[in-house]
Amino acid sequence: MKSLKPLSLTLLVALGTTLAQDVKTYAEGITPADLKENLSILASDAMEGRATGSRGQKMAAAFIRHHFESLGLKGPVNGSYYQPVELYATTPAEIYVTAGGVRVNNFTDVLYLGSADSRGEQKSAVVFVGKASEAELAQVDLTGKAALVMMESLMSMRTWRTTADLLRNKGASMVFLTSNQPTDDFRKLVDQLQGFLSQGNLGLKRPDPNNPNKGMFILDRTVAEKIMGQSMEKLTKAMNGEAAKLPLKKLKPGSVAYSTKVNTRVVASENVLGYLEGTDKKDEVVVITSHYDHVGKNPGTTGDVINNGADDDGSGTVAVMEMASEFARAKKDGKGPRRSILFMTVTAEEIGLLGSEYYAANPIFPIEKTVVDINIDMIGRNDPEHAGKSDYVYVIGADKLSSELHEINERNNATYTQLAFDYTYNDENHPTNLYKRSDHWNFAKLGIPIVFYFDGIHEDYHKVTDEVSKIDFEILAKRARAAFYTAWEVANREERLKVDKK
Numbered sequence: 289m290k291s292l293k294p295l296s297l298t299l300l301v302a303l304g305t306t307l308a309q310d311v312k313t314y315a316e317g318i319t320p321a322d323l324k325e326n327l328s329i330l331a332s333d334a335m336e337g338r339a340t341g342s343r344g345q346k347m348a349a350a351f352i353r354h355h356f357e358s359l360g361l362k363g364p365v366n367g368s369y370y371q372p373v374e375l376y377a378t379t380p381a382e383i384y385v386t387a388g389g390v391r392v393n394n395f396t397d398v399l400y401l402g403s404a405d406s407r408g409e410q411k412s413a414v415v416f417v418g419k420a421s422e423a424e425l426a427q428v429d430l431t432g433k434a435a436l437v438m439m440e441s442l443m444s445m446r447t448w449r450t451t452a453d454l455l456r457n458k459g460a461s462m463v464f465l466t467s468n469q470p471t472d473d474f475r476k477l478v479d480q481l482q483g484f485l486s487q488g489n490l491g492l493k494r495p496d497p498n499n500p501n502k503g504m505f506i507l508d509r510t511v512a513e514k515i516m517g518q519s520m521e522k523l524t525k526a527m528n529g530e531a532a533k534l535p536l537k538k539l540k541p542g543s544v545a546y547s548t549k550v551n552t553r554v555v556a557s558e559n560v561l562g563y564l565e566g567t568d569k570k571d572e573v574v575v576i577t578s579h580y581d582h583v584g585k586n587p588g589t590t591g592d593v594i595n596n597g598a599d600d601d602g603s604g605t606v607a608v609m610e611m612a613s614e615f616a617r618a619k620k621d622g623k624g625p626r627r628s629i630l631f632m633t634v635t636a637e638e639i640g641l642l643g644s645e646y647y648a649a650n651p652i653f654p655i656e657k658t659v660v661d662i663n664i665d666m667i668g669r670n671d672p673e674h675a676g677k678s679d680y681v682y683v684i685g686a687d688k689l690s691s692e693l694h695e696i697n698e699r700n701n702a703t704y705t706q707l708a709f710d711y712t713y714n715d716e717n718h719p720t721n722l723y724k725r726s727d728h729w730n731f732a733k734l735g736i737p738i739v740f741y742f743d744g745i746h747e748d749y750h751k752v753t754d755e756v757s758k759i760d761f762e763i764l765a766k767r768a769r770a771a772f773y774t775a776w777e778v779a780n781r782e783e784r785l786k787v788d789k790k
């Protein structure tokens with residue numbers, strides 16, 4: 289290496305200082321007032337809670353697009369700021385079970401959980417498999433027949449899916465779950481699940497109506513009795529413990545007719561992307577994300593029914609918008625980032641991280657050139673654990689794939705923002721599983737380093753009370769600046785972030 293002359297050294301030090309002043313100038317351009325101005329629009333009642341596919345979501349998208357456009361960012365999707373994300377909504381239609389000549393409709397004494405199906409009524413023999421123990425399953429042949437299983441309790445929903453999968457693997461064409469527990473109150477189960485199940489499902493994959501039936505019926509015991517033409521007492525006796533007296537294979541199969549018609553409709557939504565081209569390393573891309581969708585309106589018409597999502601994730605979205613403003617301003621001043629930056633506010637996060645999943649599967653810029661995802665989801669509030677000490681933020685994921693990212697994030701915070709970084713949720717074994725619960729996860733899965741900023745879970749989470757009036761804009765600005773400093777260094781440093789873990 290060539291030795292530096294004293295003059296060059298002085299020059300370098302001076303240059304270093306200038307750069308440090310630059311980043312501070314722009315980071316401090318992210319102000320509480322600007323954040324408030326944008327959030328007051330984005331999380332207003334007019335946006336109707338920004339549910340994916342809704343009018344409010346489209347209005348929010350237009351608002352963000354207009355902002356990107358006004359900054360001079362480019363729309364990178366064939367000239368557009370929108371990446372269309374097509375979703376498929378499935379909702380229960382004609383669903384019933386007919387047994388012993390009686391038709392029982394969905395949400396009365398039967399509940400159906402399953403995907404799209406446009407076939408009409410199906411008729412089937414039904415084999416009772418007791419508790420579906422290995423010994424019991426050895427006695428029966430399920431091929432092409434439906435299976436009826438006696439659960440410990442219908443209230444332990446976690447076991448539904450695994451039980452159904454087990455029986456399908458044994459050849460069952462449909463799975464019926466019931467229980468002989470007198471404590472199981474089917475009405476309560478319906479009350480608990482009807483609202484949720486009626487809304488149906490939104491997914492990225494077009495459901496195949498000709499290959500459906502990953503579904504299952506949950507039955508009140510009276511319906512199970514009708515299907516088998518046997519009393520609950522008799523069925524209970526036939527179960528494993530008393531198999532010697534009444535082996536399952538001697539039990540006459542029951543019969544059933546059922547329909548599991550689920551309708552499918554297309555819901556059009558969009559990710560909103562703004563692109564700022566870099567200088568000498570423009571092929572490499574820094575991605576900065578938030579989700580602009582939220583959970584929409586509550587059913588009902590009285591009182592406040594709008595989930596404004598001011599914190600979730602209005603706060604992250606206005607932070608991304610302000611970061612875009614400042615990087616764009618720096619570029620106009622001739623201090624634009626060396627790497628390119630993609631500001632992306634995604635849709636459909638609340639229904640399963642679908643907007644970011646879509647981007648990860650259909651990236652606009654090559655995944656191998658994507659250097660980092662800096663994700664912000666809720667940074668405008670305090671959680672009860674930090675009551676009265678607001679200068680904190682949870683940092684999640686920064687050290688998982690790249691030690692450098694963690695180090696950069698820590699160092700910039702120590703130099704500039706001095707927030708208390710709380711790593712509680714960084715533990716992958718933490719029961720909240722937050723490392724996998726926002727959009728960064730779809731990047732991390734591909735081996736792209738990520739850092740996720742988050743304020744914690746508070747009492748207004750996913751409620752109509754998540755409103756602009758409850759946001760602390762001072763702390764929101766501070767947290768947005770922390771993300772900005774890290775983004776600035778990752779975008780401008782000589783070396784691309786190294787992936788040195790996993």
Ligand SMILES: [Zn+2]
Nearest residue numbers: 600601665666
């Ligand atoms: Zn969120």
